[in-house]
Amino acid sequence: MSTRIVFDLDGTLIDSAPDIHGVANTLIAPHGAQITLAQTHSFIGNGVSTFIRRMLAATSLDADLHDGLLPAFKQAYLTAFTKTEIYAGVEAALDALKAEGCPLGICTNKPLAPTHAVLDHLDLGRYFATVWGGDSLPVHKPDPAPLHAAFKALGEGPCIYVGDSEVDAQTAQEAGIPFLLYTKGYRKTPVDQIPHTAAFDDFAELPALVTRYAGSP
Known part of the structure; x- marks a missing residue:
């Protein structure tokens, strides 16, 4: 029975921070503020609403701006x-996993519409049988419900979740799923402080890791 593999998106398969950085700064420029790319990395992971709250706090802007910025951010995100x-090696790894018969999915906190938009733009959507965004359900990661839904949509078989962050690690823990940590993404803490089944910094390693850890506790 083939291993079902679900991936996070931003910071795992793609480096989207430069675009998110641009959207954020365009929206807060009229208020006389800007954030750095490094700050953008640190704000990503818990969805758009939390990103905006972190951005406003970091720039000392009024928290009440949140509700006005949220729809504008979502629109620009499209x-x-x-x-x-x-990221380097991603497509080769996905090709190899598909060749092995592994059903693949996405579980991200990015809203679903911009998730599909970027997957289509990069021609990555063809790899994934199911895609779950931060607004697909009433809850999002680290709640395990979207991850469980993604695996359910992929049928039966062992499960592995691949991500880059503390949020992904917590989600996998809550779901009871083996977690492979991509170490060149947007994590905020050292690798040894993030719970994971295995870590990797080169996608060429991923197919072998999947074979090794499929079905691990």
Whole structure:
């Protein structure tokens, strides 16, 4: 029975921070504020609403701006992919996993519409049989419900979740799923402080890790 593999998106398969950085700064420029790319990395992971709250706090802008910025951010997010790049080795790894018969899915906190938009733009959507965004359910990661839903949509078989962050690690723990940590993404803490089944920094390692850890506790 083939291993079902679900991936996080931002910071795992793609480096989207430059586009998110651009959207954020365009929205807060009228208020006389800007954030750095490093700050953008640190704010990503818990969804758009939390990103905006972190951005407002970091720039000492009024928290009441949140509700006005949220729909504008979501709208701009739909076309925020011109600077986004696929991490090295991702497509080769996905090709190898598909060749082995592994059903693949996405579970991200990015809203679903911009998730599909960037997947289509980068021609990555063809790899994934199911895609779950931060607004697909009433809850999002680290609640395990979206991850469980993604695996359920992929049928039966061992499960592995692949992500880059503390949020992904917590989600996998809550779901009771083996977690492979991509170490070149947007994590905020050292690798040894993030619970994981195995860690990797090169996608060429991923197929072998899947074979090794499929079905692990």
